[in-house]
Amino acid sequence: MNNTDSSVHNGYTNAIMVCKNDEEEKSKSIVINGKNLTLENLVLIARHYHEVELSNDVNICHRMEQSVSIIHDIVTASQPLYGVTSLFGGLANRLVCGEYAEELQNNLVRAHKTGSGANMSLESIRAAMVLRANAHLIGASGIRRLWDERLIRFVCEGVTPLVPEFGSIGASGDLVPLSYIASAIAGQDETLYVDFRGETINAPEALHRLGYETKRFNPKEGLALLNGTSMMTASASLACYDLYTLMAAILHIHAMVLQALGSSNQPFHPFLHRIKGHSGQA
Numbered sequence: 001m002n003n004t005d006s007s008v009h010n011g012y013t014n015a016i017m018v019c020k021n022d023e024e025e026k027s028k029s030i031v032i033n034g035k036n037l038t039l040e041n042l043v044l045i046a047r048h049y050h051e052v053e054l055s056n057d058v059n060i061c062h063r064m065e066q067s068v069s070i071i072h073d074i075v076t077a078s079q080p081l082y083g084v085t086s087l088f089g090g091l092a093n094r095l096v097c098g099e100y101a102e103e104l105q106n107n108l109v110r111a112h113k114t115g116s117g118a119n120m121s122l123e124s125i126r127a128a129m130v131l132r133a134n135a136h137l138i139g140a141s142g143i144r145r146l147w148d149e150r151l152i153r154f155v156c157e158g159v160t161p162l163v164p165e166f167g168s169i170g171a172s173g174d175l176v177p178l179s180y181i182a183s184a185i186a187g188q189d190e191t192l193y194v195d196f197r198g199e200t201i202n203a204p205e206a207l208h209r210l211g212y213e214t215k216r217f218n219p220k221e222g223l224a225l226l227n228g229t230s231m232m233t234a235s236a237s238l239a240c241y242d243l244y245t246l247m248a249a250i251l252h253i254h255a256m257v258l259q260a261l262g263s264s265n266q267p268f269h270p271f272l273h274r275i276k277g278h279s280g281q282a
Contacts, residue, residue, distance in 0.1 A: 029053045032130065032152075033060060034137030043241045045155065046127035046234070054145070054152055055137060063139025071142035071220045075101045083108075083223045084142075105222030106188070112179035112226060113192070115164030120177070120231075122160045122195060127234035128174075129155050129181055135228060142220035150185040150212065158197040159206050161185075163231075174231035182225040187214035 030041045033055035044050040074081050075098045085101055087094045088108075096104050133148040135141070154160065161184035167176030183189050187207035194206045204214060217225075258265075273281045 031055050032134045032137060033057060034134055034139070037130070037134050039237055039241055042127055042130060042234075042237055045130050046123045046238065049158065052130060052152055052155060054133065054148055060137050060139060061145065064136070064141075064143070064145055067140055067142045068144055068218075071218075075219045083227070084220045101219035102216065105217040105219060108222040109179050109182045109186070109217065109226065110189070112175045113183060113189070115167035115176045115180065117164050117166040119162045120165045120235075124231070124235050124238060125160050125163050125177075125181070126155055127237060128178070128230040129160075131230040131233055131237075132178065132181070132225065132228060135230065136224065141224040143224035144218065144221065146215075147185060147221065147225065151181075153210060154185060154194075154206075157210060158195075159210065160195045161203070162193045162195060162200070168231060173227040174229055175226045177231040178226045178228065182217075182222065186217065187212065188216070 029051040030045060031053055041050075045052045071081075071084060075085060078085060078095075078098050080086055080095055082088075082092055084104075085096050085098065086092050087096065087104075129151045133151040136143050136148050161181045163177045163180040168174040169176070180192060183192050184194050184203045184206070187204045190202050190204055192203045193200050194203055196206050196209065201209075207214060
């Protein structure tokens with residue numbers, strides 16, 4: 001075999017190895033642990049249906065269990081804690097006895113399903129589900145891991161709650177849209193629908209197909225699922241990713257046009273941009 005043949009063979013072999021490595025990367029699940037989720041990985045999961053799983057790190061599991069235990073002790077002792085043994089907002093001074101703390105959380109989820117308008121995009125809802133689970137893995141939310149397992153199972157199985165686009169109050173929490181997600185994974189509402197791999201069915205039926213039973217929220221769990229900005233963070237994240245993609249395309253197109261026109265490259269000399277002193281210009 002001559003040198004030319006050898007170089008061709010090596011190039012072909014390297015190409016095979018690159019393709020193989022790419023396939024191996026694609027086959028790996030993205031593991032979320034509460035702190036290392038990147039924008040690129042969120043888009044892979046929400047938009048391209050890449051596999052995702054919860055971290056099994058012992059410390060994460062221990063923190064989650066400990067936070068649940070703390071809530072249990074507070075409720076058992078009837079200690080005042082906002083939204084757990086008290087009502088909300090202007091009624092925060094009204095205490096709730098321990099035996100009604102569970103009912104309070106289930107009523108909270110039920111009462112906030114008041115959205116309107118067309119349904120949000122499935123990718124935005126999927127991203128919000130991943131972000132909500134990721135936030136819980138910090139271990140300070142007082143919520144059992146089983147709810148995050150359901151969130152991620154829904155995402156992996158292509159089961160997405162249908163969430164109306166209007167109703168969120170933003171900075172105080174995406175209470176209304178997240179209530180639809182919370183209600184879907186609990187399966188208590190037959191009037192709430194999900195997209196089950198392209199088929200629209202009600203939430204209890206979706207749970208049944210996935211092998212789950214309907215379940216009620218323990219004290220603090222409804223609040224942990226609703227009181228966050230996961231929905232608007234999801235929408236903003238996807239929009240930012242698209243912006244970065246468009247910006248990169250614009251820069252490449254700009255360069256190609258300048259080259260096609262035979263334009264001077266002197267206006268782009270690094271010296272000119274360094275002396276202007278604008279951050280990020282050079």
